Amino acid sequence: MLRIKNLKCYYGRIMAVKGVSLSVKKGRIVTLIGANGSGKSTILEAICGLLPQWEGEITYEDISLKGFDPPAIVKQGISLVPEGRLVFPPLSVLDNLKLGAYTMYRKRKHAAVKQELENVMSLFPILHKRAKQAAGTLSGGEQQMLAIGRALMSNPRLLLLDEPSMGLAPLIVEKIFQILETLKNKGITILLVEQNAQAALQIADHGYVFETGTVVLQGPASDLLEDQGVKRAYLGKDYGEFYDDK
Amino acid sequence: MMTNDEFLTMHEDEKTQLQLERLQSTLNRAYRNVPFHKKRFKELGIDLSEIESLTDLARLPFMDRQDISENYPYNLFAVPLRDIVRIHTSPGTTQNPTVSGYTPQDLSSWQTILARALKISGITPHDILQITLNPGLANWGRDYKYGAEALGASVIPNTPLSLEKKLMVLRDYKTSALISTPASALQLATHIPKKPITTSAFDLKTIILVGESIDKTERKAMEDALNVKIWCHYGLSEVPGPAIAFECEVHEGLHMNEDYFLPEIVDPASGKALPDNQYGELVLTTLATRAFPLIRFRTGDRAKMIKQTCSCGRGLRRIEWRGERTDDLINIDGVKIHKKQIQRSIQAALEFPPEFPPEFPIDTAKFHVKHRDEKKYLEVWIPVNEHIFSDEIKGLEALIQIAENNLYKNIGIPVSIRLKEQRTF
Numbered sequence: 001m002l003r004i005k006n007l008k009c010y011y012g013r014i015m016a017v018k019g020v021s022l023s024v025k026k027g028r029i030v031t032l033i034g035a036n037g038s039g040k041s042t043i044l045e046a047i048c049g050l051l052p053q054w055e056g057e058i059t060y061e062d063i064s065l066k067g068f069d070p071p072a073i074v075k076q077g078i079s080l081v082p083e084g085r086l087v088f089p090p091l092s093v094l095d096n097l098k099l100g101a102y103t104m105y106r107k108r109k110h111a112a113v114k115q116e117l118e119n120v121m122s123l124f125p126i127l128h129k130r131a132k133q134a135a136g137t138l139s140g141g142e143q144q145m146l147a148i149g150r151a152l153m154s155n156p157r158l159l160l161l162d163e164p165s166m167g168l169a170p171l172i173v174e175k176i177f178q179i180l181e182t183l184k185n186k187g188i189t190i191l192l193v194e195q196n197a198q199a200a201l202q203i204a205d206h207g208y209v210f211e212t213g214t215v216v217l218q219g220p221a222s223d224l225l226e227d228q229g230v231k232r233a234y235l236g237k238d239y240g241e242f243y244d245d246k
Numbered sequence: 247m248m249t250n251d252e253f254l255t256m257h258e259d260e261k262t263q264l265q266l267e268r269l270q271s272t273l274n275r276a277y278r279n280v281p282f283h284k285k286r287f288k289e290l291g292i293d294l295s296e297i298e299s300l301t302d303l304a305r306l307p308f309m310d311r312q313d314i315s316e317n318y319p320y321n322l323f324a325v326p327l328r329d330i331v332r333i334h335t336s337p338g339t340t341q342n343p344t345v346s347g348y349t350p351q352d353l354s355s356w357q358t359i360l361a362r363a364l365k366i367s368g369i370t371p372h373d374i375l376q377i378t379l380n381p382g383l384a385n386w387g388r389d390y391k392y393g394a395e396a397l398g399a400s401v402i403p404n405t406p407l408s409l410e411k412k413l414m415v416l417r418d419y420k421t422s423a424l425i426s427t428p429a430s431a432l433q434l435a436t437h438i439p440k441k442p443i444t445t446s447a448f449d450l451k452t453i454i455l456v457g458e459s460i461d462k463t464e465r466k467a468m469e470d471a472l473n474v475k476i477w478c479h480y481g482l483s484e485v486p487g488p489a490i491a492f493e494c495e496v497h498e499g500l501h502m503n504e505d506y507f508l509p510e511i512v513d514p515a516s517g518k519a520l521p522d523n524q525y526g527e528l529v530l531t532t533l534a535t536r537a538f539p540l541i542r543f544r545t546g547d548r549a550k551m552i553k554q555t556c557s558c559g560r561g562l563r564r565i566e567w568r569g570e571r572t573d574d575l576i577n578i579d580g581v582k583i584h585k586k587q588i589q590r591s592i593q594a595a596l597e598f599p600p601e602f603p604p605e606f607p608i609d610t611a612k613f614h615v616k617h618r619d620e621k622k623y624l625e626v627w628i629p630v631n632e633h634i635f636s637d638e639i640k641g642l643e644a645l646i647q648i649a650e651n652n653l654y655k656n657i658g659i660p661v662s663i664r665l666k667e668q669r670t671f
Contacts (some may be wrong), residue, residue, distance in 0.1 A: 003263055006298040019295030021267045023260075214274040214294070218267055219534070223351050227536070228329040 001026040001189050007056035009042045016042045018213040029190040031200040034210030040193040044160045048080045049073045074103055079156035083163045085147040089136025093127050096135050100153030120149040141172035158189045165196040177203050197234035201225045249362040253505045254560045268533035276539045279324040310544045318342035325537050334385045336484045337657040344484035347537040355534050359503050360393020363492035367454055367477040371398030376421040379404050382581030382658030386488040390425050423452040427580045428460040429622045435471045450474050457580015459569030480567050483581055499552045499564030506534050511551050514572040522553035527572040546573040578659045579622050595649030623660035630665045
């Protein structure tokens, strides 16, 4: 569904992503794990058209995304849940959700928007309860649900999530990840960037391990969960440094 | 059991993408964790972000058995020792044995590789599979055992047995599939009719030949004599292991496990890539190995890539391999030996100095692969001149006996050393 080949991303002269290739198959959850600054989020920005400078190939359903701006990419069926949620605090939950359907409003698909709202509300009953409440007054977990709900409003086939567990309590994280599994079962393909490798690998089908802008390991998520190097570096197991006793 | 069948029918683009992803992560891992690779890439000014296609692999340096020997025992491992759960050692073909390590994921990969090859060779849970390999291929015996068990077959693991015992097990235990080298299988084929039992008393249906190739005539003769179907597998006895390539039901060439190994065929002299259908040296790069990645490893095996796709429909490319070498290694019953190994062993047993004495020029020894009771052995002829034919010859013969025993212990292949007058050479 999504194929990235030799992607190189730059911030000025600095190459943040150094020739990465990865692929996301339809109906799967693929996760990118790795430390801060390893280039994971930069890849999501490149896919969404938020990064002005990149080289390589990004193809989505056999269409090259080169030169597409963010609205054009949303129209292709790709939606991003950004890091830190980035909901609009003064706006109500309902208005935040409606903003996610911006491209549909422009096409005057009001009925479709209504349908999407119903879908999102049924997926997140708490948002229905807080529909008129200002988004800024929601808890962190609720805001994350709102951010996911807003992304779903454009009816994406590929959902990109950047650190959805950030700053959330473990129980809430569990809930959010259960929702991601539900979305997968509904046929939505997911590319998930996470530092919470344990949670991400548990729901993912496939994973890529990033280090300083490169992929150093890739494979079925179940394999990565068992990899000693991954356990040491990302799963919070107290084994010391990554490759320390050679 | 997973045999990763998905890869066998993958669209070409998708297959190439997967291989590229695996190649890039293998190279990045090797660069970060193996000083040998890091140093060489740096020296050659290779920027791994510029390896953008499978053909870019040709820009990387080769590695060979000497590199493995020089990094003995663990310096080519890409993970710390505590992540290694199995260590295999094989005699190797240089001064040091070859040591390879495996993480749990590596073992799982090998199980998949073996299970796939065996499944395609027709092995099912209904089979009783007997493994009879010589001690030099003991590691392969273990790999085949795990692969066959993963398929649910009943396995009779590799154990050194006399010919009589092998035949007894074959008959009484109702072995339906046998894994053997061609030489051992020929030995069985020769003996079965001589025994009071006949082939009809056997349940044997499948023989999987490993270690060496077999020519078509011998193969047909064996199939007819034993009323079996033969399948050939290709592997390397030191690293990385067996069934790197395997025959399918069409029996025209060997399919490479391309999700685990990236094959190249190069000109042995220039190292340049050769086109399909042209014979050259097979070079392998591992794509999923965690512990012991090989990058452009020169196998020394002569092979060619078959251009045409196989009528079986599987997307794995095929090689044709006839057992020929591009170097000085001698392949006996699947075990590869370097002539220098033999020379060094004789030299050590005879307590000779590093420089060969003129009356005993081991460096000009000749090597002959021979058969005794249909079993292969290596005969080494060492030229001696008239100065050696004195009383000391008896002492030398005793030492030679020690050298023969040492060689058998070290490489698992019988070696017979004969002193020959120089004029008979």
